[in-house]
Structure formats: C-alpha cells, structure tokens
Amino acid sequence: MLLAGGAALGAAGTAGVVVAGDGGEAARTAAPAAGPQARQVLKSSAFRLQPLTGYGPPRAAPRKLKVRSEPILQISGRGRRMMLTYDDGPNPAYTPHILDTLAKYGVRAMFFVCGECVVDNKELLARMADEGHVVGNHTWTHPLLTSLARGEIRSEMERTSDVIEDAYGERPQWFRAPYGAWNRAAFQLGAEMGMEPMAWTVDTTDWETPGTGVIVDRVESGAAPGVVVLSHDAGGDRSQSVHAIREYLPYLLDSGYQLTVPPRRTT
Template sequence: MKKDQLLSRRGLLAGAACAAAAGTAGALAGLPDGPARPTAPAPGAPGRSPLKPSAYRLQPLTGYGAPGAAPGRPPVRSEPILRMTGRGRTMLLTFDDGPHPDYTPDILDTLAEYDVRATFFVCGEMADFNRDLISRMADEGHVVGNHTWSHPLLTSLSRRRIRSEMERTSEVVDKACGEPPRWFRAPYGAWNRNAFRIGADLGMEPLAWTVDTLDWTTPGTRTIVDRVEDGAAPGVVVLSHDAGGDRSQSVRALRRYLPRLLDDGYHLTVPRRSHV
C-alpha cells in the first residue's frame, strides 16, 4: 500500500466499534483512543458518531527497572495498566498512531528542546514507512510501543489476526530500534483476553491512559492544553496523537503545556518495568 493511501486511510469508526467491544466476551469497555482517523464513513456505510470517552481508572504500574534491563515474560493481565506509582509529581505523555512525517518530527523537536521523554505507540504500517523516525525515537530515549499494524478493533478479530497485527509491528520496531517493544496499547481502548495473552507472549505489558485529550476531534489547541493541564496529577498518563489526521493542534498544544507542566514541578518520563 502506498504511503499517501495509508495516511488517508482508516475507516473503522466509533459507534460500531463501541458496540462490538461492549458485546465481545472478555472485552473491557475502555477509553476510545481515537478514532484518530478521518471521521467520514466508508463508502456505502451508514453515518456513525464518534466514540464517547469513558473514565475508568485502572491498576497502577508496580515499578520500574533500570533502562535496558531484560523484562522477562510479563504476567497475563485481565485489564490494562494505567497509573504510575512512585515519588513526586511524575506523569507520562503518550502519542498514538504514528509516526507521521509531518507531525512526529515537530513533537520530537519539542520534547528534545525541554529534555523530556515520551512514549509513542506506533502502528506498524506507519512505522514501516518511517523507520528513521522510529530509530530517532529510540536514540533520543523515548519508549516505542506497539499499537498494532493497521489499527483494527481487536475484539472483532480472531486470535490469529490479533497475533499477526502485534507480531508484525513488533518486528518493525525491533529492526528499527534494536529491541522489540515492551508495551502495547489496544486501538480504541478495546481489550480482550486474547489481546492480553498475546501481548504477554510477545513480552509486552498493556498500558492504557488516564487523561484523554480527544485531540483526534481537533477541538482546538486551547482545549487540548486545558485538558492536559486540568488533568495533570501525579501518576497520570496522557493520551495524544501524532498521526491519523491533521495533528497540527496537537503539535502546538505540546509546545504550550509542556513548559508549564515543567514549571509546575512535574517530571515527565517513560514507563519502566521491574524484573518479572
């Protein structure tokens, strides 16, 4: 598939996604991570409304290992990890759906300017065309996570398809970074038992979020900034996007809220796992 087709692609949307997730055995009604995709329905499909954000709060991360420490095989969880534990005012910034050649470099430049690390949950089909950006993320100390290959609704897929989506993405990340991802995030926040088991088999922990900027709806730079600053608190995980549509608002918002969070004493870092 050509690169310009990928950047305009993604027709899996909301109401149907939410219904499928709610009706799937073992699925958790998680926060939607987008669609972070164009909102027009596919040709011939009925109109669909965006997914509504829910406000679940899940179990905390249990600890951090030294950077580069061998992670071992993580446990098979029944819900994704969310909040961080630890001392002080520590937060995570996470970006989904990239990397995108127009927006991801600007985000990386801003993070580098303030010497801040973030977590990028990448889609394999985007990563495959932008391996230089994946390598840059790793070189600059960011965490590269697995967000599946094509951003499907995992709760509607067979176990074989879920494994393929995750494995292909992990392979691309491994080749670009020198190590496979240790964290994964389900598209749309739709998790099920197969996703948890396969993620664990591939050596990854599931990470959700606490604060959803809803930047995929392009609500305006000021609104994105307000959502991050209003939700800021120790242990919070912030969800934003660096691809899947016009992310210029997300880029501008980061430039505004990042120095303010630092001035407020927040330490913006990446997740680290303890030895299992």
C-alpha cells in the same frame, strides 16, 4: 507508593499500576525533589540497546508476563510524575515537531506506533531510540481487536513488534489496543510476547481537532501525580497536537511535574 488506577475513556475497568523510571533507572530510585524538571541535553548513545544494523548475538525470546485482565491506566512512584503518550504514528508531518519540542525541554515520552506507519518512517523510530523515548506496539493496521479472530490479532501484534525491533533496536515491552478496545486474547498474546498493556488516564481528544486551546486545557486541568496523557501524532491532521505540546509542556515542568517513561526490563 502505588497509585490507584483512574477512569479512562475507552479503557475498561480499574487498572493496575507500573513503576515508571526516567530512562531505565532502577524502579526503587528515590524521586527528585519537587520543582521544574531539569532540561539537560540527553545523550543519544545511552538508549539503544542493540545496533539497528549489522551482526550480533541471537535475539532472545521475550520473557512471558503474567496475564492481566485490565490495562494499566496510571504510573506509580514518588513525586509529581506524569507520562505523555502519543498514538498512531509515526508520521513525518507531525512526529518530528513533537520530538523537537520534547528534545528542547529534555523530556522523554512514549510512542505507540502502528507497523504500517513504521515501514516508511524507520528513521523516526531510530531518532526515538537515540533520544530515549519508549516505543510501544499499537498493532499493524489499527483495527478493532474485538472484531478479529485470535490469529489475526497475533499477526497484527507480531508484525508490529518485528518492524519496531528492526527500526528501534529492541522489541517493544508495551502494548496499547486501538480505540482502547481490549479483550482476553489481546491480554494473553501481549503477555506471551513480553508486553504489558498500557491505557491512559487523561484523553486530550485531540483526534476530534477541538482546537489547540482545548487540548492544552485538558492536559493542564487533568495534570496530577500518576497521570498518563493520551495524544496523537498521526491518523489525521495533528497540527493542533503539535502546537498544544509547545504550550502545556513548559507549564507542566514549571509546575513541578517530572515527565517520565517506564524503566526498561532487562531480565
């Protein structure tokens, strides 16, 4: 069942939807029955499609996608599905703690990373690949895209996709504009590079450091089927975000939500 897009802070318009699966399963797979998500240990070898180093077949060009005019704000699918997303990292001070909590509960999330942060923290993207998380493109330097020329936007996106592929093992299939500031060039270039535009439904506004309790309340009160939660693992002091996920994640699972990620496109 398709879920209608909701309003998102910083994202323009009403968005489309995307069928989210759990670690690359077929999009039409029936959803699990309501209840706490299983907290099993994830097998690391199942998620990296290519080795991080060594030799292999030539990399295929990304499949061009239909150009959207609005970003995706929600996920679709049966059951009580939600998605956690983190922007601006990776950061060695905060990202590992968030990954530890996700691993503790057997949950996968999306990380929209900045290329300049990946350069010195490639091992964190390798860990994300091992643990089944999805990595998206959040540009190289986190600029306001609406202030850049088309060639500058292309450079920001391409460089980031290149370093993600080197560190994660595959090129990203998702893109998020910094500040939620989209323009036609970003949609066109993203589609040309094989990336769908992903926004969010619930903004924790953790970047304002409002307090751990406020962040937890915004996630728990905003929880609903199809919701995409925006948080941050870099770009400032993210200790509140680290503490908050330790509180709201078990709450969401015990409330019957399945925390999921989009399926990997293979064609």
